[in-house]
Amino acid sequence: MQVLNWITTAPRRTLALIAAACVALLAFGMYLQHVQGLEPCPMCIVQRYALVLVAVCTGLASLRGSKGWWMSLGIVALAASGFGAFVAARQTWLQWYPPEFASCGRDFYGMIENYPVSRAIPMIFRGSGDCAAVDWTFLGGSIANWSFVCFVGFAAVLLVLLLKGGKRA
Template sequence: MNLTPITPSRLLALIALSGIGMLAFGLYLQHVVGLNPCPMCIVQRYALIGVVLVAAVGWRLRGWGLAVSGLLLALVAGFGGFTAARQSWLQWYPPEVVTCGRDFYGMVENFPINRAIPMIFKGSGDCTKVDWTFLGGSIANWSFVCFVVFGLLGLCVAVKAVKNR
């Protein structure tokens, strides 16, 4: 049995594939299950797209490029993790007045189309609402865990790339 240690490049490829799987699951929850993403969910998706892109580009780099991509990955994952942590906080301690977003039909009926379309891409729904749980955690909770793991793995890639240089 040949157990080779995982290389930084393979780790970045695994991160990219995991991120693609998470994005696919988010689209499944939106389009099949019918859960509307809130604005914070949309920001987390953009951060996840950033993680996937940085990991996919870094997968093919060597040397200092690999170290830089690991640091960029940690930075983008940190941004996504911060957004997910903020949403988790809002879910645990909801504010008195919700100002997170509008519903889809309210946007279309009350605004001209040139203002409604950008609002649609910002998301709809309430960021404090918990629509789906797995093992007691909301989507925001699990998103935070994944971003933290991606960030730590990005730092590991950077450290290993510097040591191998």
């Protein structure tokens, strides 16, 4: 019960912590890409965009004390968290049950540049050999597994914050 009180007593602080956690996760993703040499698959890139949207919305929401302001941005952040969790769950599914014919198709930017959006979006969610590969694990979970856990955690905190309405910061 104290955790719920801590979350809802100062919504601006909670939103700022979510934004900071998102930035830390994005920095870790950049570390894995640029230092460890792991190339992100199309679904990983979509998850990064969802994480950026959560970070921007919660960061902006934490700057203003107006309840309508932070609640509106909190709803957008909640939707982005749900979308990120969906993509991470789909990638986890592909990792657990890889497609019979793994084909390393175009990269994310190649899809967007060469195909209309109506064809590129389904191609991203279909996944590829890259999306089913598990290149890094921590405590038995892949990047997609941990991404799912983080997005669900952000969504849960945002949902509690929005449902309780929070006291004015």
